[in-house]
Amino acid sequence: MADIEEIKSILKSIRKRRNKWRMSNRSKNIATLRYLGITDEVAFDSIYNQLRYYDYVRGPEPDNHPKPIPGDIWIFGLVISDEECYLKFQDKPSGIVMWISIHKAIRPLSFPYK
Numbered sequence: 001m002a003d004i005e006e007i008k009s010i011l012k013s014i015r016k017r018r019n020k021w022r023m024s025n026r027s028k029n030i031a032t033l034r035y036l037g038i039t040d041e042v043a044f045d046s047i048y049n050q051l052r053y054y055d056y057v058r059g060p061e062p063d064n065h066p067k068p069i070p071g072d073i074w075i076f077g078l079v080i081s082d083e084e085c086y087l088k089f090q091d092k093p094s095g096i097v098m099w100i101s102i103h104k105a106i107r108p109l110s111f112p113y114k
Contacts, residue, residue: 002063004113007053010074014097018048021097028103038080043102046080047087054113063090077109
């Protein structure tokens with residue numbers, strides 16, 4: 001589990017690279033954006049403007065693919081357009097912030113700093 005300063009640091013770092021944010025084309029992500037009636041850019045704007053350390057769920061964690069992709073995985077939760085969403089991103093060595101998951105939370109999220 002990350003401490004508050006580490007979480008604040010990663011949030012500051014990814015905000016500086018807002019132009020390098022990408023969203024995975026997973027069907028859950030696309031379905032959630034469609035359900036909310038927003039684009040990925042609107043979701044990104046909400047995340048950029050609202051995400052705080054207390055929205056942290058867990059991380060950093062290594063990638064768990066059979067052939068791991070370099071970059072720490074972080075998980076947060078955030079209400080976007082009145083819906084609690086599960087957020088998972090990978091901070092890649094290239095500077096890309098890959099939003100693997102931006103979808104409705106399937107089960108309740110646990111926030112250690114709330």
